[in-house]
Amino acid sequence: MNPPIPLEEAQDRLLSGVTPLGSEEVATEAATGRYLAAPLAARRTQPAADLSAMDGYAMRADDLAGPWQVIGRSAAGRPFPAALLPGQAVRIATGALVPADAGAVLLQEEALRDGDSLVLLPGGTASARHIRRAGFDFATGAPLLHTGTMIGAGQIALALSAGHAALPVGRLPRLAVLDSGDELATDPAACAPHQIPASNGAMLAAMAMPHVAAITRIGPVADTLAALADALAGIGDADVLVTSGGASVGDHDLIRPALEAWGAEIAFWRVAIRPGKPLLVARRGSQWIIGLPGNPVSSYVTAVLFLLPLLRALAGAADPLPRTLHLPLAAPLPAAGARMEFVRARLTADGVLPADEQDSSALLSLASSDALIRRPVGSAAASAGTMAAVHLLA
Numbered sequence: 563m564n565p566p567i568p569l570e571e572a573q574d575r576l577l578s579g580v581t582p583l584g585s586e587e588v589a590t591e592a593a594t595g596r597y598l599a600a601p602l603a604a605r606r607t608q609p610a611a612d613l614s615a616m617d618g619y620a621m622r623a624d625d626l627a628g629p630w631q632v633i634g635r636s637a638a639g640r641p642f643p644a645a646l647l648p649g650q651a652v653r654i655a656t657g658a659l660v661p662a663d664a665g666a667v668l669l670q671e672e673a674l675r676d677g678d679s680l681v682l683l684p685g686g687t688a689s690a691r692h693i694r695r696a697g698f699d700f701a702t703g704a705p706l707l708h709t710g711t712m713i714g715a716g717q718i719a720l721a722l723s724a725g726h727a728a729l730p731v732g733r734l735p736r737l738a739v740l741d742s743g744d745e746l747a748t749d750p751a752a753c754a755p756h757q758i759p760a761s762n763g764a765m766l767a768a769m770a771m772p773h774v775a776a777i778t779r780i781g782p783v784a785d786t787l788a789a790l791a792d793a794l795a796g797i798g799d800a801d802v803l804v805t806s807g808g809a810s811v812g813d814h815d816l817i818r819p820a821l822e823a824w825g826a827e828i829a830f831w832r833v834a835i836r837p838g839k840p841l842l843v844a845r846r847g848s849q850w851i852i853g854l855p856g857n858p859v860s861s862y863v864t865a866v867l868f869l870l871p872l873l874r875a876l877a878g879a880a881d882p883l884p885r886t887l888h889l890p891l892a893a894p895l896p897a898a899g900a901r902m903e904f905v906r907a908r909l910t911a912d913g914v915l916p917a918d919e920q921d922s923s924a925l926l927s928l929a930s931s932d933a934l935i936r937r938p939v940g941s942a943a944a945s946a947g948t949m950a951a952v953h954l955l956a
Contacts, residue, residue, distance in 0.1 A: 566834035568939075569867065569902050575830055576843055576868060577882060580850075580875040583733040583801060590721045593713040595772050596731035597878035602707040605725030608699040612660040614667050616692045619680060621651040623665025626688045630680045636661055651680050660693055667692035700724065710880025732878025734775035735801035739763045740793055741781035742817065743807045743856060748782060761925075762806035762861050766854070769865050770804075773873040790820035801876060803849060804869050807856030817853050818842060826851055834939070836901040837922040838864040850876075857922040863904050863934065866953065884953045886936065889914045891948050898941035906931040907952070914952050932956055 567575075585599030614620065614636070621630055630651035636642040641659035642652045651668075652661050660667070672686030682688070700706060706724055707717060713729065721729055741763035750759035760782045767777050778800060783793045797803050805817050818828065826846040831853075833841045837860035842853030852869050854861045866884055874882035890913035895905065906917040906927050914935060917927035936951040944950065 564832075566832040566839055566901070567830060569833055569835050572830060572833045572841070572843070573867065573871065573883060576872060577875050579829075579845075580872065582878040583735055583876050585730050585878070586733055587728050587730050590718055590726055590729050593718065593721075593729045593731055594715070596713050596729075596734070597874070597880070598707055598709055598711045598713065599730040599732050599878055601705060601709050602711075602721060602724070602726065602729070604700045604702055604704045604706055606723075607697045607701045608723050609694055609696055611696050613694045614654045614656055614658050614660055614692060615694050616667060616669055617656050618654060618667050618669045618692065619651045619673055619688075620646070620654040620660055620664040620667050621688055622646050622648060622663055623690060625649065626666055628680060628682045628688075632675065632678045632680050665693070666690050708880065710878055712879065732876075734773065735873055735876040736776045736778075736799065737767075737770050737774045737873070738778040738780060738797045738800035738803045739766050739770070740783060740797075740803060740805045741779075741807065742783040742785060742790065742793075742805060744785045746782035746807075762854075762856070762858055765858065765862060766804055766806060766865055766869070769862070769870065770873060773870060773877060774802075785816060787816055787820055787823065790816055791823065794820065794824045797849070801849060802852065802869075802872060804852045804854060804865070806854050806861050815840075821846075821851060821853070833864075834901045835863075835867070836899065836903045838867070838904075839901065841868060843868070855922075858925055859906070859922045859928050862928060866934065866955070867904075887952045887954065888949045889933075889952050891916070891935075891944055891946050891950050893946050895935070895937070895941075895944045895950075897943045898937040898939065900939060902939055903935075903937040903941075904953075905935040905937060907933045907935050909933055909954075913947070914950060 625648045633650050634642045635653040636658040637655045638657035642661045645662035646664050666688040668688035672683050674681050674683055741760050745757050746760035747753040747757040753759050763779055780793050783789050821844050826844040829843045831842045832839055838855055840855050841864050844851040854864045871882040892910050892913040892915040907914045908931050914933050917931055919927040932955050934953045
């Protein structure tokens with residue numbers, strides 16, 4: 563049996579073979595969580611004209627000493643219609659169009675107004691710095707977002723402001739989730755002592771939901787080759803199949819032979835991480851198969867490291883791997899072993915606090931965690947305050 567492969571090699575072997583699934587156009591307001599399928603350039607200039615950045619008075623740039631005669635008002639969406647002459651000013655609101663020939667804005671608190679007469683208070687200064695110049699944010703044709711960018715609230719605001727009512731985005735993959743194991747009970751309220759509730763499939767579906775177009779749930783499936791063959795026959799045209807359980811080396815771990823009988827080609831099996839060593843990646847034509855361990859925490863961690871990156875890559879993400887931050891430890895950690903370790907933890911005001919319980923079946927500590935501390939192979943014992951690599955789970 564070949565030794566487990568390092569995490570980085572396994573992720574590279576997985577993602578280097580991914581081709582995004584193609585693209586479609588969706589309304590910009592409906593593009594949340596999708597990935598751009600082409601670079602985005604501005605179709606308009608923002609702002610399209612000079613605007614005031616503050617409430618105050620606009621006047622000519624060559625007429626800054628005053629006094630001035632206030633001859634009108636410019637409000638957001640209701641511009642003053644004429645040009646200014648020397649000795650004239652216009653009351654102006656934040657976001658309002660700067661009148662023609664105006665080149666400075668005097669803050670309202672730095673001016674004294676008596677009727678239509680306006681004078682400069684001591685220490686006040688009319689300045690061009692209070693004007694947002696046309697195109698200061700971006701101009702027509704300017705590059706805005708690159709291919710593979712994930713669309714969030716800020717990107718939606720940018721795209722709409724740049725004149726895009728619709729966006730080209732990557733097509734989302736279709737996912738099949740297969741749960742297997744003789745010990746799994748479908749009804750968590752009616753679970754015999756020799757059974758455990760089937761929770762992995764629901765957990766994996768919840769994790770994958772933001773990244774997929776549709777999810778097919780299959781199982782729990784019995785630990786027999788015949789039952790697994792029947793289940794695999796129902797996968798249909800799913801782009802990705804994720805299995806949970808049966809990927810190890812026990813007498814009842816039948817996922818690998820079942821997949822091979824189904825026509826899948828195993829790309830690699832077993833990764834040097836803890837938890838989650840018995841991970842399997844395979845292909846069947848254009849379909850991807852991720853075989854996750856059955857222990858729920860192992861299944862969760864390997865989904866974070868392999869399933870979700872695969873789904874993101876198929877949907878066109880430029881950077882599909884989980885983001886890594888560096889945060890101080892809020893408590894010490896012992897030395898790491900011969901596999902890269904992922905330690906459940908939660909964020910606190912003092913840093914990231916490792917959970918007391920790290921058993922791969924312990925769901926209470928998983929549900930209480932919002933981060934995974936990533937510990938390289940052979941890491942020395944670390945004291946509180948030591949900076950650690952962290953993946954956020956939110």
